[in-house]
Amino acid sequence: MKAASFDYERPTTLAEACSLLAAHGPDAKVIAGGQSLVPMMAMRLARPARLIDISRLAELQRVVAPLQGDGHFIVGAGVRQCVMEREPLARANLPLLARALRWVGHAQTRNRGTIGGSIVHGDVSAEIALVACVLDAMLELHDTSGITEIPAREFYLAPMVTAILPEQCLAEIRFPVWPSAAAHILRGCAFEEVSVRHGDFALVSACAQLELDADERCLRLELGIGGAAPVPLALPEVGAQLTGARLDEAAITDAAAAAADLADPEGDLHASADYRRHLARVLVERVLRAAKEDAMSKARADK
């Protein structure tokens, strides 16, 4: 046995889970899929005195697509990554998340790991956290006194440090779905990352979702970079700069340079800060080209 000794509870309702968290405070830790927490406990980087297993709470398994094609796509925190990977409603409404999930660990870990678990864990290179920030998702935290909402963009404070309180449990993530657009407006997205081996933690990742008109003019752009700052970084200011401009090669290189300037990477054993900044620029170029190509290929498919 590698983990330190702990007690285990498996509540049957979210309210019961919140009561347990309130009773035990910082000594307790929520476990869902455990794909990040169990390794940390094996290495004794985490030593919770009590685990509260929320993986079987039906309340956290909701997947609700918006009725009209706009509004919010609701994902229960306990929904497993493999479920979202296969869910046709998610592919249609949240194509960026669907693309990101392919980069998350391996099939074996996606079969256990949850959407909410990855968001709360707060790894700076986590793909799902980056998508939540880029799409400006809203997180719903529950505790015994009620519900607190916090935007994903304000949730991350430092590497592995988030705004969640010890007595809170993430219940739902609401991803905004862009309103359905006129037929001539083209939408595309892309997710790219560089890691030592596929499935490893990303050294740096980048993603983008955009709308173009038939002249390749950018109508809307959200993008961001992971692993290149103390928190997953949405870059709305870079997106706003490009809005209204033609998304040509010059615009793409300028945006990538601006993104790299905003990056604030740390160096470690795996990659220096300079290399991470370089990757941020290269990957933003790649995702902008790929998202544009994704959008334009839809125009060709419609002809």
Next chain:
Amino acid sequence: MSDEQLYSISIEVNGERREALVPARLSLVDFLRDTLRLTGTHVGCEHGICGACSVLLDGEPVRSCLMYAVQADGRRVTTIEGLAQADGTPGVLQDAFCETHATQCGYCTPGMIVAAHALLESNPEPAEHEIREAIGGNLCRCTGYQQIVDAIKLAAEKRSVGAAGK
């Protein structure tokens, strides 16, 4: 250690209901190997990197080192021992691994076969890139993976011939 709380669990392992009292921190792989003496499942890195401990949980491949046995309470687990034929002789995948020399030291083999089994159950005719993706979470330090990919291709062919013959 003697005052460590024990939890009652009941897990269906390879079709048989197994009940035990375990500490919460006992991983599923330690439960399988040390408590049930099913030592076919190998334990490698013990923190979710190598894939040697892969088992099927309700038919899906998972890492048994990244789960505590208490979390598998009430669930169905299939180990490498459960993938042999009913009379104990090797299954199609196991045979194919022998035929293509896909095992060298053999340490990764049970995990590889479990991952490959899950792939072929959901995708009987996988493309090479799908095979590589399916075993992407399983490390092998001997073969360079080529013979393992060959074995899974061979097993897929044998299974489709077998299915057509029925």
